Every structure is written in structure tokens, then in C-alpha cells.
Amino acid sequence: MTEQDRPHHGVRETFRESHCESGDAAVQAGPLLELRGVEVLYERVSVALRGVSLAVPRGAIVALLGANGAGKTTTLKAASRLLGAERGEVVAGEITLEGRSIAGLAPNKLVELGVAQVLEGRHCFSNLTVEENLQLGGFVHGPTRGELSAALERIYTRFPRLKQCRLSQAGYTSGGEQQMVAIGRALMSNPRLVLLDEPSMGLAPIVVHEIFEGVRELNERDGVSFLLAEQNAAVALRYAHHGVVLETGRVVLEGSTDELRGRSDVQRFYLGDSGTDRERFIDRHRVRDFDALMV
Numbered sequence: 001m002t003e004q005d006r007p008h009h010g011v012r013e014t015f016r017e018s019h020c021e022s023g024d025a026a027v028q029a030g031p032l033l034e035l036r037g038v039e040v041l042y043e044r045v046s047v048a049l050r051g052v053s054l055a056v057p058r059g060a061i062v063a064l065l066g067a068n069g070a071g072k073t074t075t076l077k078a079a080s081r082l083l084g085a086e087r088g089e090v091v092a093g094e095i096t097l098e099g100r101s102i103a104g105l106a107p108n109k110l111v112e113l114g115v116a117q118v119l120e121g122r123h124c125f126s127n128l129t130v131e132e133n134l135q136l137g138g139f140v141h142g143p144t145r146g147e148l149s150a151a152l153e154r155i156y157t158r159f160p161r162l163k164q165c166r167l168s169q170a171g172y173t174s175g176g177e178q179q180m181v182a183i184g185r186a187l188m189s190n191p192r193l194v195l196l197d198e199p200s201m202g203l204a205p206i207v208v209h210e211i212f213e214g215v216r217e218l219n220e221r222d223g224v225s226f227l228l229a230e231q232n233a234a235v236a237l238r239y240a241h242h243g244v245v246l247e248t249g250r251v252v253l254e255g256s257t258d259e260l261r262g263r264s265d266v267q268r269f270y271l272g273d274s275g276t277d278r279e280r281f282i283d284r285h286r287v288r289d290f291d292a293l294m295v
């Protein structure tokens, strides 16, 4: 599909025209999504992000790695403007989409602009069928019946299993199928950037493989960019182009996935046998060494 064919093309152009003072060329040159020095507080007191900076280039898969509580979900929710529902708030720094600040935009406006979030825990409407769940994600651009069924067919091509169980109640499908439904529902809005939270959580390796292969195809064939949070660093680094490692709300390391996979410290802390050695990366590298660690 070309950019022209996308139903939300007009919305995106409107965004670019109304948000871009320096012209399309400058907008196209920068990353699709960028966080600069982002700090997040929950309940006005609890610090979750401490100056996070990262970029998602157009057409890239960026993996956000880190242990429980590192700040991965918070980073995704900051980028999709969903922190408010959790009494969280960006108190410093800036988040931009195509070079323009997203501050003040409602979450649904971001979806219209092509940013979709798949929340952790594969949320589905369990009483609705798989197909009804998918359809719910497609209404954001007010599609015609033909556009809606074409969008459904694209999802079924990516995740053939969903076609087989399309009339089943989502609540009775497997964990892997529910994760595919959650991703498929986000894809129905025809996003160019998907914020994907822990897609592998609780799933068997073969299902994780199926889901990540779907992500790879969406990226390579349809040009969809991803910022994906994962505790399963081995899988994430296999499929992503760039990796960003978070610890206690800080970026402690970033680089291409080839570089990260080749580092002995990353292998030790993130790619080793799970649970055998989970001491924090940050404890092994004094804070003043962080600059030297940055790739």
C-alpha cells in the first residue's frame, strides 16, 4: 500500500501542515517519534522516568529493554498520552511526532495521526467475537464498509489464525490469539507507528515467534514502525533494529541490535539464562561511566 492509499492520509497531511513551520522536507528528515529528556511522575510524587531520550526512526523497530519497573510501560504511555488515566504526568522534557510536540493532544488524536498502542496484557473485549474486536479498531477514520473489510483481510493475511477463529468469542481464544487480536485491533487504525507493550508475556516460544514474525512482516512490507517494550531481550534483539536499555527510569545503554548483542555486559545481564544473574546493569557501571557506555 502506498502512502496515498492510506485512508488517514488526509489527516496526516493536515497534521503536518498545521504543525510544521519549517516545511515537509525538514519534517521528513527527523525521526518519526522522539523523546528528549522526558521525566514522568505518578501521583505527583513518584518518579518513574528520569530524563529519558530516545528516537524511533521511520521504518524502524526499536526495542525498549529492561527489568520489571524499569519504566518501559511508562515510556510507551507517555508517547501515547495515556498517562493521565494512571495519574501520571510528563513533568519535563519533550515528546515529538515528526518533529512537533504532542503535548496537549488527546490520545484519540494520536491514533488519528497514526500512532497506536497495544497495552500490556492483551486487552480484548472477551464477550465479543474476534472479528468484532478487530472491527472496533477500524472505526477511527470513519471507513466505508469496503475499507473495513479490506482492513480485516490485511489482518487475516498477517495472522491467519485469526481468520480461523474470527467468529469465536475472544474470551475463549488462546493467549496467543488474544495477543494477535490486540495487535490486529491496533492495526485496524492503519498506524505507521505501533507502541507495543510486552507482546511475548506469558506466551509459548512458538507463539512468540509467530507474533514477532508478524511484526517483522508489518515492518518490512507495510513500513510500520514499532517501539516495543520487552523483558524478553533475546527475542526483541533478534527482530529489532535498535535497542534502548532502561533501568530505574534512565536510559543506560542504546545502540544497534548488532552492537548490543555483541556486548558481553548485555549478554550477561539481559541475554543470559533468565533468573540466574539479574543484578542491575546500573550497579556494575558507575553513573559517571554512562557517557562512555553510550553507543
Ligand code: ATP
Pocket: 042, 043, 046, 047, 048, 066, 067, 068, 069, 070, 071, 072, 073, 074, 075, 086, 087, 120, 231
Ligand atoms: P513491567 O515490565 O513490570 O511492566 P516497566 O519497565 O514497564 O515494568 P513501569 O510499569 O513503567 O515499568 O513502571 C516504572 C515505575 O513506575 C515503577 O517503579 C512502577 O512501580 C511505577 N508505576 C507504574 N505505574 C504506576 C502507577 N499507576 N502509579 C504509581 N506508580 C506507578
